[in-house]
Amino acid sequence: MLRSSLEWFLKTEGKLWLKISKVVVVGDLYVGKTSLINRFCKDNFDRDYKATIGVDFEIERFEIIGMPYNLQIWDTAGQEKFKCIASAYYRGAQVIITVFDLADIQTLDHTKQWLEDALRENEPDSSFIFLVGTKKDLVSDAVCERTELDAIRFAKEMQAEYWSVSAKTGENVKEFFFRVAALAFEQSMIKELENIPGHRPQIGAGNLIKLEKNIIEGPKDNTQVSLNCC
């Protein structure tokens, strides 16, 4: 049912469809939010710290199964004095990315509060949640594994999918954002198909994009659709 709806949609409305999904990135100061976004959107890395003031955003263009699709990625400030400005931009987030520093375990403890603040501004169950450990290059494999045990526990409690990345080396960064785009795209498409009279998809079937692994632990190569970053 969903497949025939999708085929019909691609032949008709899909040609004119341009969907933008809002992604909000939150977490303590200095954890590497801006660096993560810059690695993905600009493929660069700056060793010097320049605190984000309030908020900033990037738009990243994708093409998924032949359709243009954009992620609007909001980079928020971790500094307490900017929290008030940043939180004004939490509303309407289809994806919330909660970031901590793998080399600073305290920042993991604060992720629940960041998530709570972001969720307060959004409809219940309307956002995908990710927990991302950054600066993987700074910790040994042993430390990383130990920290990840806690991180995976946190992720389960937060109903989030866990990923570890390094903006410095680029490890997992592209894979992570492709995963974000794939999930947000699929959800947008299902919502769009629901609105087409006589083309009611089976909600929950989720067969637009097939995932190979458990949703809680972030898979490395998990989309079977053609997903291109433009």
Ligand SMILES: Nc1nc2c(ncn2[C@@H]2O[C@H](COP(=O)(O)OP(=O)(O)OP(=O)(O)O)[C@@H](O)[C@H]2O)c(=O)[nH]1
């Ligand atoms: N080694 C290493 N350093 C990183 C990585 N990611 C970020 N950094 C460094 O960590 C510092 C803070 O990074 P930012 O991306 O500015 O942190 P932020 O979370 O955006 O900070 P605020 O804007 O203040 O909230 C910078 O000096 C970065 O160069 C990483 O993956 N590896």
Ligand SMILES: [Mg+2]
């Ligand atoms: Mg920043």
